[in-house]
Amino acid sequence: MGHPPTGGPAPAGPVALGAPRWILAIAVVGALVIVLPIAGMTSRVDWTHFGSLVTSQSAVTALLLSLHTAAASTVLCLLLGVPMALVLARSRFPGQRLVRAVVLLPLVLPPVVGGIALLSTFGRRGLLGQTFEVLGVQIAFSTTAVVLAQTFVALPFLVLSVEATLRASGARYEAVAATLGATPSVVFWRVTLPLVLPGLVSGAVLAFARALGEFGATLTFAGSLEGVTRTLPLEIYLQRETDPDAAVALALVLVAVAVVVMVTTHRPRAFA
Secondary structure, three states, X not given: OOOOOXXXXXXOOOOOOOOOHHHHHHHXXXXXXXXXXXXXXXXXXXXXXXXXXXXXXXHHHHHHXXXXXXXXXXXXXXXXXXXXXXXXXXXXXXXXXHHHHHHOHHHOOOHHHHHHHHHHHHOOOOOOHHHHHHOXXXXXXXXXXXXXXXXXXXXXXHHHHHHHHHHHHXXXXXXXXXXXXXXXXXHHHHHHHHHOHHHHHHHXXXXXXXXXXXXXXXXXXXXXXXXXXXXHHHHHHHHHHHOHXXXXXXXXXXXXXXXXXXXXXXXXXXXX
16 A cells, blocks of 8 residues: 655646736836837828838938948947957956946937037047048048947947856856867857857847937937938938828838837747
8 A cells, every 4th residue: 555645735737927916017007108109109100191101212211221321330339349248248357347337338328428429539620530531531420420320329239238148158168168279269259159149149139220210329420411311210300390190100110120129139938
């Protein structure tokens, strides 16, 4: 005759964990703060003429310029941000906290302040602008200025994403590769880069989306010249005064892009 099982009754199935109902209620209110304005904007869209509003010559020109400059700034973010994230995550040096704060400063700065800083550096009478003028290169109020402004505001997003991935993955695999005789460059290309690839992709997509929506720094540093510096956010701002229906339609296009980006980059894993 068998002995009765000890330790109490076993659970009949997996235990469902969730937040308390009052937390859920507050979360719903928080979600409404974001959803309701988007819904309000969507309700104002002139769907009958939506196609013509978003395919006007000025709108298409602004969209193509935005895509072109956002892609260029994303490449710059990758080239500059990955080494910066690696240094912050794997190195120890005096003043590291201050350096990290400066790197992430554009996250909290008003974009117009970033535009003024860029203009003070690369403008005709700026810190480096005079040197470029002597060489016959003008950066301010050019397409290059748009790329620099977008890079300035988007770079911290990539650095944060890659640095977080590096810290989460640890350095044990890199240490093993180094003990086997791999040089630091080989370790970076063959071990570190594959490890941070998910964070790298997420950071690049977020940087692209941030660059695509950049407004304040671009307007201050690059101006609003059609076909040269007038990106889609600037076109929306101008259309708001002359054609509100077009402004709302173009704004919805940017919202759609942002939703696609967030769905692509944020895929929560199921609990084990």
